[in-house]
Each structure stands twice: as C-alpha cells, then as structure tokens.
Amino acid sequence: MSDHIRPPVYSSLSKWIHWITALLVLMIIPGGILMIRMHEGELQNQIFDLHRSFGVTVFALAFMRVAARQIFGVPAPSQSLTPFERRASIGVHHALIALLVIMPLLGWLMTSAYRVDVSVFGLFTLPHLMPQSEPIYDALAATHKTLGFVMAGLILTHIGAAIMHTFIKRDGVLQRMLPTRR
Ligand code: HEM
Numbered sequence: 001m002s003d004h005i006r007p008p009v010y011s012s013l014s015k016w017i018h019w020i021t022a023l024l025v026l027m028i029i030p031g032g033i034l035m036i037r038m039h040e041g042e043l044q045n046q047i048f049d050l051h052r053s054f055g056v057t058v059f060a061l062a063f064m065r066v067a068a069r070q071i072f073g074v075p076a077p078s079q080s081l082t083p084f085e086r087r088a089s090i091g092v093h094h095a096l097i098a099l100l101v102i103m104p105l106l107g108w109l110m111t112s113a114y115r116v117d118v119s120v121f122g123l124f125t126l127p128h129l130m131p132q133s134e135p136i137y138d139a140l141a142a143t144h145k146t147l148g149f150v151m152a153g154l155i156l157t158h159i160g161a162a163i164m165h166t167f168i169k170r171d172g173v174l175q176r177m178l179p180t181r182r
Contacts, residue, residue: 011072015179017065021100024054024061029152052107053121059104062097080171089161092154099151103144110140 010018028051035047077086111118112128113136119125130136165173 005073006076007073009075010177011068012179013068014065014072014074015177017061017068018177019179021058021061021065024058025100025151025155028054028058029148029155032148049119049122052111052118055104055107056118056120056126058100059108062100062104065097065100075176078171078173078176080165080169080173085161092158092161096151096154096158099147099154103147103151106140106144106147110137110144113137113140 031047031051031054035044035051038044038047077089081089108118108126109129112130113133115128115132117125117128162174165171
C-alpha cells in the first residue's frame with residue numbers, strides 16, 4: 001500500500017485483535033512449554049485442551065487481522081523510526097503474523113496425525129486434516145516446538161522495542177496501538 005492512501009491510525013478492530021491475540025499468545029507459549037513437562041493426568045489433559053482451544057482462537061483472529069489490514073489499511077511506520085528500525089519492525093511484524101497462522105495450523109495437523117480430536121472449548125470439534133502417522137506427528141511436533149521458540153524470541157524483541165520507544169525514545173510508537181487513542 002503506498003503511503004498517500006494509508007490511514008493515519010490503526011483501526012479499532014486491528015487494535016482489539018492485537019491485544020486479545022497478545023494476551024492469548026502470552027498464555028499459550030508458557031502453557032505449551034509447561035504442559036508437556038508436567039505429570040500425565042487430568043490437569044495435563046485440561047491444559048492441552050485449553051492450549052488447543054486458545055490456539056484455534058488465535059488462528060481465527062489471525063485471519064480477522066489480515067482482513068482488517070486489507071479493509072482498513074495500516075498506518076505508515078512512525079516518522080521517528082530510523083531506516084533500520086523501519087525495516088526490522090516490518091520484518092518482525094510480518095514474521096509474527098505468519099507464525100500466528102503457521103503455529104495453529106501445525107498444531108491442528110500434528111494433533112490430527114496423533115488421532116486426537118481438536119475440541120474447541122468443548123463447543124465443537126475440528127475435522128482431522130490428515131491420516132494417523134507417528135513419524136509425521138514427530139516431525140510436526142518438532143517443527144511446532146522450534147517455531148514456538150522462534151516466536152517467543154520475536155515476541156521478546158517486539159516487547160523490547162515497545163519498551164525502548166516508550167521509555168527511551170519517548171516517541172509515541174506504543175500509543176499508536178492503544179485502543180484509547182483515536
Ligand atoms: C499461536 C498458536 C500456538 C503457539 C504459539 C503454540 C506454542 C506451543 C509451544 C511453545 C509448545 C511447547 C513445545 C515444547 O516445549 O516442546 C506447544 C506444544 C504443543 N502444541 Fe501448540 N501452539 C499453538 C497452537 C496450537 C494448536 C492450535 C494446537 C492444536 C490444535 C497445538 C497443539 C500442541 C500440542 C499437541 C503440543 C505438545 C507437543 C508435544 O507433545 O511435543 N498448539 N505449542
């Protein structure tokens with residue numbers, strides 16, 4: 001999108017999707033790391049169910065986010081960014097959006113390969129995407145794990161940049177994403 005037709009601010013919808021997704025992912029990643037390292041039992045099963053259900057919610061929100069970006073557009077990067085910061089922020093944002101689609105899809109695929117149902121908050125069950133296969137499950141689980149840690153690194157970079165802009169550069173970059181600002 002060229003700069004002259006960009007909106008001056010993020011749409012309200014984009015902002016709400018951003019913060020709900022942030023909250024969910026900040027529960028999903030530590031929860032995912034914890035759940036596979038805890039004792040087997042009812043509590044572990046419940047955390048697995050929540051992990052999958054929140055993950056599917058993130059998947060749906062990712063499509064809504066992409067649709068909101070297409071419909072309402074996204075504002076140009078802040079004028080206060082250096083050329084490096086501009087390139088880095090666009091790269092991190094695009095990688096995170098891609099992972100918001102790829103991670104749930106990998107989770108859904110691997111759970112299908114393991115032949116466990118993906119029940120979304122007990123409300124409905126997603127169809128299996130592929131036949132049962134242990135080797136494919138192992139490969140997908142390893143990819144899900146690696147990309148989960150890549151995603152955690154990108155999120156820490158993203159949060160670190162927001163802190164730097166708020167407390168060191170004080171240039172209002174974080175405020176652009178706050179729901180209160182019009
Ligand atoms: C944004 C979405 C998601 C993120 C960021 C995410 C992240 C993670 C992380 C960090 C782990 C722990 C990996 C490890 O330490 O070995 C994990 C495990 C797991 N996730 Fe997800 N996940 C997401 C969505 C999903 C979805 C939608 C499903 C299923 C429908 C799913 C199924 C699983 C399963 C079954 C495991 C355990 C894998 C194993 O047994 O090794 N995840 N996830």
